[in-house]
Amino acid sequence: MxxxxxxxxxxxxxxxxxxxxxxxxxxxxxxxxxxxxxxxxxxxxxxxxxxxxxxxxxxxxxxxxxQNKEDLFAAMVERERQRITSAMQDVLQGSEEVEDGLFRFGMGFAAHTTSPGVIRAMRTMTGVVDRMPGLCQQFFSSPANIRTVLQAFIERHVMLGTLKVEDTDLAARQFIELSSGMFFKFRLFGELNDVPPKEELERVVRSAVKVFMAAYGTVEKPAMVKMAEPA
The missing domain is CATH 1.10.10.60 (Homeodomain-like)
Structure with a gap:
């Protein structure tokens, strides 16, 4: 031979x-x-x-x-999970100010999850959830996903003293829900037929940051000094 x-x-x-x-x-x-x-x-x-x-x-x-079509579909889903996770890590890279980081994350998350490609992918994935439940669980519960990227950012700022959070996992979930502004669900189920305008996304994400910081921020705004009454 x-x-x-x-x-x-x-x-x-x-x-x-x-x-x-x-x-x-x-x-x-x-x-x-x-x-x-x-x-x-x-x-x-x-x-x-x-x-x-x-x-x-x-x-x-x-x-x-x-091995088969299911194996190929799972590989596609896993690759997309890795891509968006990496993209969101890049968004937060070098964000020293907590509010700036939250805003950038919220804008990136909202823009990504309302894009036509992601909506088509999510509709396809929800169509197989009953037959392949582990696939959807892996996408959302993997040790590295969008939520865990944000959670790590929150934990870093807890250590820096700019945030006070007892349950960082819950806080990350809350901010993701706030910053999506229901846009993702509206797009997924056809209530919203196109990507929301950037101005509307910014309005919703800025509000999400404000609500989040009101709940978890540690820096108090200085009280307004009352002017003395004229003699």
Missing amino acids: TRTRKDELCGQGPPGRFAAGEDPAKREQIIDGAKRIFMKLGFDAASMNDITREAGVSKGTIYVYF
């Missing part, structure tokens, strides 16, 4: 090449194609043949990377 053939059977290709199922670019190519199909057709209507054509790979290649 030639060395090349032996290496292939052992999962070892020539130098500089990836073993079967280990090429990250090929994996991303498959997930990208699957995402387009899932967003267009939904999970149930999408087939592996559809994904094969869209991704530009053979069906055999897909099965080297993913």
Whole structure:
């Protein structure tokens, strides 16, 4: 048996090449194609043949990377979770002022969750929640997600003394709800057909920051000095 053939059977290709199922670019190519199909057709209507054509790979290649359609869908959801988590970490990077950080987080969160792509993805995911409950739980309850990013920011400011919070997990959930301003739910269920205007998002997020700081802020505003009555 030639060395090349032996290496292939052992999962070892020539130098500089990836073993079967280990090429990250090929994996991303498959997930990208699957995402387009899932967003267009939904999970149930999408087939592996559809994904094969869209991704530009053979069906055999897909099965080297993913066991089935459910496995591929789960990989797509996990990748999106990682992307938004990383994006929100970048938003908070270097935010020294707590109110500035909260505002930037709120704007980023509201803009992301009301975007057309996210709304389509969430509608697709809610369609499989009864059959794949663990998938949705992983998206929202993973050790690293949008909420935990905000929670870490809040905990840092508790240590700095700019916030006083006993339950940082609850506080993070509260701010996320406040800053969404119901926009996400309205978009998800079709009550709102387009992305809210930036001015409206800013108005809602600024109000959310004000309410949050009123509940958890530690810096009191100086009292107004009463002017002396004229003699």
